[in-house]
């Protein structure tokens with residue numbers, strides 16, 4: 146007669162705690178959220194509430210050809226000046242890789258849309274920068 150065997154199953158060891166969730170590694174930022182890329186939207190406030198990290202992507206969504214996305218430098222951004230060598234996207238769902246740290250400036254190249262607030266400037270940082278910011282450590286970029 147076969148004896149019953151009872152195998153004691155040890156509970157699986159608890160997995161190690163995950164590292165602190167700094168933030169999802171790569172984020173797609175839908176510019177303007179459900180508003181998309183449009184006239185008379187406050188993109189400055191939209192951008193201020195977000196962290197733009199190296200590796201993220203901006204997605205500009207709009208009805209082509211009503212708008213475009215132009216990338217210029219800071220001075221041309223302030224003047225709504227579309228330079229001859231400016232990068233311009235016009236697909237209606239433009240994906241812009243944030244592949245390095247630094248500032249980026251975008252506006253709509255159609256008509257006077259830039260003057261009508263259709264402009265976005267962002268600062269892209271690495272995850273370490275945001276980590277320090279969250280720790281409350283401020284640092285000065287000047288050499289004074």
Ligand SMILES: [Cu+2]
Pocket residue numbers: 184211212213253254255258263
């Ligand atoms: Cu436009």
